[in-house]
Amino acid sequence: MESYSKELLKTFYYKMVKIRRFEETVERYFLDGEIPGFVHLYIGEEAIATGVCASLTDKDYIASTHRGHGHTIAKGADLNKVMAEIFGKRTGFCKGKGGSMHIADFSVGMLGANGVVGGGFNLATGAALAIKKQKRDNVSVAFFGDGSSNRGTFHEALNMASVWKLPVIYVCENNQWASTTPYRTTTSVEDISLRAVGYSMASKIVDGNDVFEVYEGFKEALEYVKKGDGPFFLEAKTYRIKGHFVGDPEMYRTKEEVQEIFSNTDPIKKFTEKVLAEKLMTQTELDEIKDKVEKEIKEALDFALNSEYPDPSEIYEDLYV
Amino acid sequence: MRQITFSQATLEAMAEEMRKDENIFVMGEDIARQGGIFGQFKGLPAEFGFDKVMDTPISETAIIGACIGAALAGMRPVADMHYADFMGVAMDELFNQMAKIRYMFGGQTTVPMVVRAPDGMSSCAAAQHSQSIESWFMNIPGVIVVTPSNAADAKGLLKSALRDDNPVIYFENKILYKEKGEVPEGEYLVPIGKANVAREGTDITIISYSIAMKKAFETADILEKQGIHAEVIDLRTLVPYDKEAILQSVKKTHRLAIIHEAVKQGGVGSEIAAFVAENALEYLDAPIMRFGAPFTPVPFSPPLEKAYRLDSEKIAKEIQAKF
Numbered sequence: 001m002e003s004y005s006k007e008l009l010k011t012f013y014y015k016m017v018k019i020r021r022f023e024e025t026v027e028r029y030f031l032d033g034e035i036p037g038f039v040h041l042y043i044g045e046e047a048i049a050t051g052v053c054a055s056l057t058d059k060d061y062i063a064s065t066h067r068g069h070g071h072t073i074a075k076g077a078d079l080n081k082v083m084a085e086i087f088g089k090r091t092g093f094c095k096g097k098g099g100s101m102h103i104a105d106f107s108v109g110m111l112g113a114n115g116v117v118g119g120g121f122n123l124a125t126g127a128a129l130a131i132k133k134q135k136r137d138n139v140s141v142a143f144f145g146d147g148s149s150n151r152g153t154f155h156e157a158l159n160m161a162s163v164w165k166l167p168v169i170y171v172c173e174n175n176q177w178a179s180t181t182p183y184r185t186t187t188s189v190e191d192i193s194l195r196a197v198g199y200s201m202a203s204k205i206v207d208g209n210d211v212f213e214v215y216e217g218f219k220e221a222l223e224y225v226k227k228g229d230g231p232f233f234l235e236a237k238t239y240r241i242k243g244h245f246v247g248d249p250e251m252y253r254t255k256e257e258v259q260e261i262f263s264n265t266d267p268i269k270k271f272t273e274k275v276l277a278e279k280l281m282t283q284t285e286l287d288e289i290k291d292k293v294e295k296e297i298k299e300a301l302d303f304a305l306n307s308e309y310p311d312p313s314e315i316y317e318d319l320y321v
Numbered sequence: 322m323r324q325i326t327f328s329q330a331t332l333e334a335m336a337e338e339m340r341k342d343e344n345i346f347v348m349g350e351d352i353a354r355q356g357g358i359f360g361q362f363k364g365l366p367a368e369f370g371f372d373k374v375m376d377t378p379i380s381e382t383a384i385i386g387a388c389i390g391a392a393l394a395g396m397r398p399v400a401d402m403h404y405a406d407f408m409g410v411a412m413d414e415l416f417n418q419m420a421k422i423r424y425m426f427g428g429q430t431t432v433p434m435v436v437r438a439p440d441g442m443s444s445c446a447a448a449q450h451s452q453s454i455e456s457w458f459m460n461i462p463g464v465i466v467v468t469p470s471n472a473a474d475a476k477g478l479l480k481s482a483l484r485d486d487n488p489v490i491y492f493e494n495k496i497l498y499k500e501k502g503e504v505p506e507g508e509y510l511v512p513i514g515k516a517n518v519a520r521e522g523t524d525i526t527i528i529s530y531s532i533a534m535k536k537a538f539e540t541a542d543i544l545e546k547q548g549i550h551a552e553v554i555d556l557r558t559l560v561p562y563d564k565e566a567i568l569q570s571v572k573k574t575h576r577l578a579i580i581h582e583a584v585k586q587g588g589v590g591s592e593i594a595a596f597v598a599e600n601a602l603e604y605l606d607a608p609i610m611r612f613g614a615p616f617t618p619v620p621f622s623p624p625l626e627k628a629y630r631l632d633s634e635k636i637a638k639e640i641q642a643k644f
Contacts, residue, residue, distance in 0.1 A: 094427030102425045122386020130394030156383035318428030321486040
């Protein structure tokens with residue numbers, strides 16, 4: 001392992017705890033009936049968005065999925081506006097027009113969650129095409145799940161990016177579940193990254209529950225892509241701890257099974273044990289970050305709860321320029 | 322005035338706008354080395370290079386999707402669909418992504434791109450290379466739809482489309498490519514959303530667009546010989562369509578016929594007819610008439626294809642019968 005600055009370690013912990021606590025809060029308020037629609041939680045996968053976005057700037061793009069809160073927060077979006085959007089308030093990023101599945105913050109290069117599984121591949125690829133045309137030193141990232149690698153968009157995007165040598169990194173969050181179906185029952189490969197070979201694309205597999213591994217794997221991807229040699233495929237192995245959506249009865253697996261896996265894979269637990277054992281951080285430092293996150297979550301919640309819903313007259317706004 | 326083809330007019334529009342705005346580029350299948358399947362991009366790579374005029378893989382979802390992504394990152398892409406029929410392949414990108422991004426993200430961004438879609442029947446191209454599918458997009462909020470009927474409008478509307486910050490679908494009829502028309506020299510734009518009263522008349526309003534404008538004129542000529550003075554309106558833009566122009570004309574002529582090459586059922590004519598019925602029924606002296614294709618795919622065999630086409634003699638006869 002390379003040496004990590006205290007600042008970066010703090011960022012890892014801060015981002016992961018922030019996502020976790022945000023999602024737990026959303027889950028609670030959704031179950032209480034305060035959040036409309038449906039939500040898909042990122043709990044258990046925090047290390048991936050955190051490890052990837054730690055190396056990105058606001059000028060780099062990400063395209064997200066329907067499970068997009070974590071990506072949005074990791075990319076640096078204002079927590080108040082994320083929360084308000086999920087509550088359907090006019091102070092949210094999308095003025096209440098998008099909600100959980102369409103959360104976006106273009107000011108930090110977050111090109112949107114996507115309600116269509118596999119909808120983000122081509123958008124990220126196109127953003128990379130723009131970066132190349134504009135001769136900028138940036139990259140574009142497509143987050144996606146194992147299930148969406150069975151969409152045609154995956155294959156069309158990977159081929160195009162490879163043949164045009166675009167600065168895009170495809171980050172597969174292999175959480176082993178395609179909605180309610182175990183991915184191996186519908187997917188021809190164990191490692192999704194094997195598919196990169198068919199597109200002459202460099203790839204790497206990392207432990208998606210280990211933020212250090214994700215960070216280092218992504219840095220390697222970033223260096224490769226910035227040389228101009230074309231796209232990179234990073235597969236992060238993880239496990240979806242929560243149901244496909246909040247309220248999913250999860251008839252397809254047992255609670256015990258999930259708990260057992262989570263006790264070994266929880267990325268925050270893994271991180272904490274490691275930094276304490278290796279004396280990279282102190283318990284006090286971790287607690288301070290936790291307190292800071294709690295304050296931010298409370299503030300975001302207050303902001304969302306106290307914000308107005310959009311007025312029905314706003315229905316026609318922002319359709320056309 | 323000089324005469325150039327519809328195809329040359331689109332080429333001029335592209336070249337003029339690409340010279341002005343370095344963010345414009347175009348991509349599609351067979352457009353760069355081949356010059357487009359109908360020659361509508363011939364010569365463009367010579368001036369702008371293969372970086373600005375790009376041959377793509379046969380990947381319609383990636384063509385539209387990548388144009389959207391590039392638009393979000395500051396470019397002004399143009400996608401060529403080869404045939405409008407292939408828009409079906411990229412439908413998610415067109416209607417779930419391109420059309421909705423601005424609205425569902427609360428106006429945070431724009432998607433300034435143009436989708437060029439060669440449509441309509443040519444010569445026995447059969448069911449999957451002959452369609453007119455513009456009405457699909459009248460039902461999808463978030464896109465602009467333009468349908469030029471002649472060379473001058475082809476240029477002026479394409480230039481407007483290239484400058485528009487909304488996603489624009491530009492339906493260009495395959496038969497019209499070779500048609501010559503008067504096109505002014507120099508800079509001009511045809512505004513999006515404005516219909517053109519192509520011929521003034523007093524007795525009936527005939528509304529059409531794209532290739533069917535030829536049938537509208539032919540019908541008007543036949544009716545003229547019978548002493549019926551038809552007003553012919555070219556919609557030019559289907560989304561948004563020019564409601565004011567339609568109402569103004571119908572209130573004057575008290576009769577309405579709509580003609581398009583696309584399937585009649587659920588077609589553009591259905592929307593126009595409903596709009597007029599809702600807003601000007603009391604002005605009408607006769608039922609609204611719609612003329613379009615039968616409710617079948619476009620058939621292949623020459624006699625079948627001929628029977629499928631609009632027939633201005635028949636249209637005129639049916640209109641006359643209502644007087």
